[in-house]
Amino acid sequence: MTTPQGPIGAAAAEGGALLARPPANSRKLRRPLGQRxxxxxxxxxxxxYLIVPLYGMVEFSTRGDYGxxxxxSYAAIFSYPDMIxxxxxxxxxxxxxxxxxxxxxVPTMVWTVVRVPRMRRVxxxxxxxxxxxxxxxxxxxxxxxxxxxxxxxxxVGASPLTLTLIDIILVLPYSYRAxxxxxxxxxxxxxxxxxxxxxxxxxxxxxxxxxxxIRGGILSxxxxxxxxxxxxxxxxxxxxxxxxxxxxxxxxxxxxYVSVAVSFSAxxxxxxxxxxxxxFAPGAASRAGRAVEEPS
Amino acid sequence: xxxxxxxxxxxxxxxxVVFEDMHRWYGPVHALQxxxxxxxxxxxxxxxxxxxxxxxxxxxxxxxLDVVDQGRILVGGKDITNLPANKRNMGIVxxxxxxxxxxxxxxxxxxxxxxxxxxxxxxxxxxQDTLDLVGLGDQARKYPHQMSGxxxxxxxxxxxxxxxxxxxxxxxxxxxxxxxVRRQLREEIRRIQIMVGITTLFVTHDQEEAxxxxxxxxVMSAGRLEQIAAPAELYDRPKTRFVAEFVGLTxxxxxxxxxxxxxxxxxxxxxxxxxxxxGRVGALVRPENIQLKPAETxxxxxxxxxxxxxxxxxxxxxxxxxxxxxQMGAAESVGLYPGAKVDVGVMPAPVFAVAD
Ligand SMILES: Nc1ncnc2c1ncn2[C@@H]1O[C@H](COP(=O)(O)OP(=O)(O)O)[C@@H](O)[C@H]1O
Ligand SMILES: [Mg+2]
Numbered sequence: 001m002t003t004p005q006g007p008i009g010a011a012a013a014e015g016g017a018l019l020a021r022p023p024a025n026s027r028k029l030r031r032p033l034g035q036r037x038x039x040x041x042x043x044x045x046x047x048x049y050l051i052v053p054l055y056g057m058v059e060f061s062t063r064g065d066y067g068x069x070x071x072x073s074y075a076a077i078f079s080y081p082d083m084i085x086x087x088x089x090x091x092x093x094x095x096x097x098x099x100x101x102x103x104x105x106v107p108t109m110v111w112t113v114v115r116v117p118r119m120r121r122v123x124x125x126x127x128x129x130x131x132x133x134x135x136x137x138x139x140x141x142x143x144x145x146x147x148x149x150x151x152x153x154x155x156v157g158a159s160p161l162t163l164t165l166i167d168i169i170l171v172l173p174y175s176y177r178a179x180x181x182x183x184x185x186x187x188x189x190x191x192x193x194x195x196x197x198x199x200x201x202x203x204x205x206x207x208x209x210x211x212x213x214i215r216g217g218i219l220s221x222x223x224x225x226x227x228x229x230x231x232x233x234x235x236x237x238x239x240x241x242x243x244x245x246x247x248x249x250x251x252x253x254x255x256x257y258v259s260v261a262v263s264f265s266a267x268x269x270x271x272x273x274x275x276x277x278x279x280f281a282p283g284a285a286s287r288a289g290r291a292v293e294e295p296s
Numbered sequence: 297x298x299x300x301x302x303x304x305x306x307x308x309x310x311x312x313v314v315f316e317d318m319h320r321w322y323g324p325v326h327a328l329q330x331x332x333x334x335x336x337x338x339x340x341x342x343x344x345x346x347x348x349x350x351x352x353x354x355x356x357x358x359x360x361l362d363v364v365d366q367g368r369i370l371v372g373g374k375d376i377t378n379l380p381a382n383k384r385n386m387g388i389v390x391x392x393x394x395x396x397x398x399x400x401x402x403x404x405x406x407x408x409x410x411x412x413x414x415x416x417x418x419x420x421x422x423x424q425d426t427l428d429l430v431g432l433g434d435q436a437r438k439y440p441h442q443m444s445g446x447x448x449x450x451x452x453x454x455x456x457x458x459x460x461x462x463x464x465x466x467x468x469x470x471x472x473x474x475x476x477v478r479r480q481l482r483e484e485i486r487r488i489q490i491m492v493g494i495t496t497l498f499v500t501h502d503q504e505e506a507x508x509x510x511x512x513x514x515v516m517s518a519g520r521l522e523q524i525a526a527p528a529e530l531y532d533r534p535k536t537r538f539v540a541e542f543v544g545l546t547x548x549x550x551x552x553x554x555x556x557x558x559x560x561x562x563x564x565x566x567x568x569x570x571x572x573x574x575g576r577v578g579a580l581v582r583p584e585n586i587q588l589k590p591a592e593t594x595x596x597x598x599x600x601x602x603x604x605x606x607x608x609x610x611x612x613x614x615x616x617x618x619x620x621x622x623q624m625g626a627a628e629s630v631g632l633y634p635g636a637k638v639d640v641g642v643m644p645a646p647v648f649a650v651a652d
Binding site: 197198200201 | 329356359360361380381382383384385387390392393394395396397398407408411412452455456459465599
C-alpha cells in the first residue's frame with residue numbers, strides 16, 4: 001500500500017487498533033464496544049418483543065391446578081366440536097386457497113413475462129391492490145354476493161369453503177411478490193422459448209420447465225398463503241363463518257385457556273412451516289451467477 | 297438475388313426455407329420491412345446486420361416464437377406461417393443461456409425426445425450420442441451451473457439437434473463467449489452443420505463470424521435485406537452502399553468517376569454497379585488493394601504500422617491529409633516505419649463509389 005489509508009491506517013481510524021490483523025476476522029474484532037452493546041440491546045428488545053407474548057401464551061395455557069403445569073388445555077382442544085370444525089374449515093380453506101392461488105397466478109405470470117411483458121406492471125398493480133383495500137370495504141362490497149350464493153347455490157354456496165374465493169384475493173399481494181422474485185431469478189422468457197421450440201405445449205412448458213425452477217417462490221407463496229388464511233379473522237367473522245380465528249375468539253370468552261392453547265398451536269404450526277421452507281426451498285441464488293472457468 | 301449454390305456436400309437431407317415479404321410492427325417500430333430470403337436445402341445462411349436491424353425478429357418468426365404481421369414463411373414448400381412453435385420441429389440455440397437449470401446436460405438434451413414420446417432408454421442413448429457429437433459426452437451428468445458458457449452453448453446445440461429438427465436456428469449463440477472459445481465453437485458448429493446437412497439460419501452482428509461460417513451471408517439493415525451472396529462475392533462486389541461500408545474495412549478516397557471507372561490516386565479503377573458513377577465521388581477501396589512503395593520522393597507518409605501475424609497493416613497520410621489503411625503480407629512491409637515517405641497506388645480491383 002502506498003497511500004496513507006492502508007489497512008493499518010484504516011483499522012486505526014475505525015477501531016483504534018494499531019496492529020493490522022488478517023482481513024478475514026479483523027472486521028469482527030474491530031467493532032467498538034459501544035456499537036456492540038447497542039447491537040445486543042436491539043437484539044434483546046426485538047427478541048423480547050417477539051418472545052415475551054409467546055412465553056405468556058405458553059405459561060398461561062399450561063397452567064394446571066394449584067400452580068402445577070399441565071397440558072390439559074391442549075388435550076381439551078379436541079373436546080370442543082366447534083374448535084374441530086374451525087380447524088378443519090381453516091385448513092381446508094388454506095389448501096383450496098393455495099391451489100387456487102397457484103392455478104391463477106403461475107400461468108398468468110409466466111404468460112405475462114413471456115408474451116406480454118408490457119402488461120407486467122398492470123398485473124403487478126392488480127395483484128397489489130388488495131393491500132390498499134381495507135377488509136371491511138371488501139366485505140361490504142362482496143357480502144351481497146355471498147348472500148346470493150347462500151340462497152341459490154345450496155350447500156356449496158353456504159359452505160365456509162366459499163371463503164376461498166375472497167382469501168385468494170387477500171393473499172395475492174404476498175404470493176405475487178414471492179413468485180415474481182423467483183421468476184426474475186431465471187430467464188423465464190428464454191426457457192419457455194426453448195421448451196416451446198423443443199415441442200412443449202404451454203401447460204407442459206409451465207409444469208415441466210418453469211415450475212421446477214421457481215419451486216422456492218411457489219413454496220414461499222404457499223406458506224404465506226397458509227399463514228394468512230389460518231390467521232384471517234375479520235372477513236370470516238363479518239360473513240359469519242366459523243373459521244379457526246373466529247372460534248378461538250368465541251371460545252376465548254368461555255374457556256380462555258383452550259383458546260390460547262389453540263392460538264399457540266397455530267403459531268407453532270406456522271413457524272414449523274416457515275422453517276420447512278427456509279430449510280428445503282432450493283436457493284435460486286446458489287444456482288445463478290456462478291461462473292465456471294472456460295476449459296482451454 | 298445473386299446466389300452461390302451451396303457446395304454439393306452440404307445438400308444432405310435439408311429442406312428449403314423461404315421468407316416471403318415479411319413485415320413486423322412493434323407498435324410504431326417497423327422491425328421487418330418486407331424481408332424476403334430463400335435458403336437452399338442444407339445451406340447455412342448467416343444473417344448479418346447491426347444491432348436492432350431485425351435479425352432476431354426474423355429468426356423468431358421462423359421459429360414460431362413470434363408472429364409476422366404480413367408475409368409468409370415456407371419450409372419444404374409448406375406454408376407454416378401460422379403453425380405454433382411447438383409444432384414446427386425446429387432446433388433453436390439462443391443468445392442467452394437457455395439450458396433448463398433443473399436438469400442435467402443429458403436430461404436437457406433428452407427433453408425434446410421425451411416430448412416426442414421416445415422411451416427412456418432409447419432417448420438416453422440418443423441424447424448421449426448427441427452430446428458426444430458436440431464433444432461433451434463426459435459432461436452428461438453435470439448441471440448447467442456446473443458448466444462454462446461455451447459448454448452450455450454446446451449442450452444447447454446438442455439439445456437443438458437431438459430432435460432432428462427440419463431447420464437449425466442460431467441467434468448469436470457465441471456472443472456471450474470470449475474470443476478464443478467463440479472461434480473454436482463456430483468452426484465446430486459449422487463442421488457439425490455440414491456433417492448433419494441441416495438447413496441453418498445463423499444470426500450475428502459479427503461480420504467475421506458471418507463471413508467465416510455462411511455458405512451465403514445476408515446483410516440486413518433496417519428490417520430489409522440489402523444483399524445476400526457468398527462471402528467472397530459480398531466482400532468483393534457489394535451491391536449497396538450499406539454493404540460496401542458495413543462489410544470489411546474500407547478506405548474512402550476522393551476520386552472522379554465516369555464511363556464505368558473512377559480515377560483515384562492516379563489509377564483508373566473499374567466501378568461496381570449500384571453506387572455513384574459520375575463526378576466527384578468517394579471510392580471505397582479495400583486496404584489490401586492499396587499498395588505502398590517506400591520512396592524518397594513519396595508524397596504520403598506512414599503514420600503507424602501494426603503486425604497481425606502474417607499480415608501487416610499500415611496507416612498512411614496522403615498529401616491532402618486523407619488517412620488510408622493499407623494491408624499487405626508481412627514480407628512486403630520492408631521499409632515501412634512511422635515517418636517513412638511512400639508512394640500510394642491502387643490495384644485495379646473493382647470498387648464501389650459513394651457520392652462525395
Ligand atoms: N418484443 C418487442 N417489442 C417491441 N419492440 C421490439 C420487440 N422485439 C424487437 N423490437 C424492436 O424491433 C427492432 C428489431 O429488433 P431485433 O430483431 O431484436 O434486432 P436484432 O436482433 O437485429 O438486434 C428493434 O428496433 C427492436 O427494438
Ligand atoms: Mg438480436
